Amino acid sequence: xxxxxxxxxxxxxxxxxxxxxxxxxxxxxxxxxxxxxxxxxxxxxxxxxxxxxxxxxxxxxxxxxxxxxxxxxxxxxxxxxxxxxxxxxxxxxxxxxxxxxxxxxxxxxxxxxxxxxxxxxxxxxxxxxxxxxxxxxxxxxxxxxxxxxxxxxxxxxxxxxxxxxxxxxxxxxxxxxxxxxxxxxxxxxxxxxxxxxxxxxx
Numbered sequence: 632x633x634x635x636x637x638x639x640x641x642x643x644x645x646x647x648x649x650x651x652x653x654x655x656x657x658x659x660x661x662x663x664x665x666x667x668x669x670x671x672x673x674x675x676x677x678x679x680x681x682x683x684x685x686x687x688x689x690x691x692x693x694x695x696x697x698x699x700x701x702x703x704x705x706x707x708x709x710x711x712x713x714x715x716x717x718x719x720x721x722x723x724x725x726x727x728x729x730x731x732x733x734x735x736x737x738x739x740x741x742x743x744x745x746x747x748x749x750x751x752x753x754x755x756x757x758x759x760x761x762x763x764x765x766x767x768x769x770x771x772x773x774x775x776x777x778x779x780x781x782x783x784x785x786x787x788x789x790x791x792x793x794x795x796x797x798x799x800x801x802x803x804x805x806x807x808x809x810x811x812x813x814x815x816x817x818x819x820x821x822x823x824x825x826x827x828x829x830x831x832x833x
Contacts, residue, residue: 656706658695664710665691671711675718675743675751682755690714721754725771738774747773 668690669683677683693713694706703709722738723730730738742750752758753770 656698656703656709658698660698660706661691661694661710664694664706667707668710668714671714675714676745677751677755679751679757681757682751685755685757686714686717690717693717718754722774725753725774727771730775741774750774 665687669687672683672686677686690710690713693716694710697703697709697713698706718739719735722735722742726735726738741747747770749758750770
């Protein structure tokens with residue numbers, strides 16, 4: 632697209648409508664989104680100022696690229712979405728392509744719970760990409776270990792065949808018949824026959 636046309640489209644998108652708010656966010660709106668993004672990072676567990684600065688710089692680059700190439704209404708929501716996407720992409724890289732998508736959500740919960748110390752430094756790039764401050768196993772392996780629960784081997788058991796006795800069902804039917812007799816006030820034929828037989832025997 633011709634640069635002049637692109638500039639005209641950008642001006643149309645970011646110019647206030649009838650004196651109100653701009654139609655779409657622009658790279659200049661990063662100042663509005665930055666405080667909320669910083670709070671979001673703290674909520675994720677980013678406490679070290681160095682990690683925060685590194686992550687904020689990367690999120691800002693993503694934010695500016697997105698608002699320049701897409702119609703975005705809210706600068707704050709876009710900044711937070713880019714921070715969340717950055718975390719998800721890092722987890723996908725650390726876990727590997729063989730880990731299914733649903734398990735990545737479990738991995739996210741694991742790191743946010745604090746079960747994997749040092750993950751923030753690796754995410755921000757301040758510490759080595761595949762290790763942590765303690766020199767333990769690579770961070771990806773530790774996240775996988777906390778995310779993937781072991782599945783026990785199959786142990787089929789034999790089951791003895793048992794006869795099903797519908798005695799309760801028969802009892803229920805008898806009780807239902809007696810209730811119907813009690814409501815109708817009539818004596819069933821089987822009871823009358825038993826009474827007649829009892830009279831003959833006497």
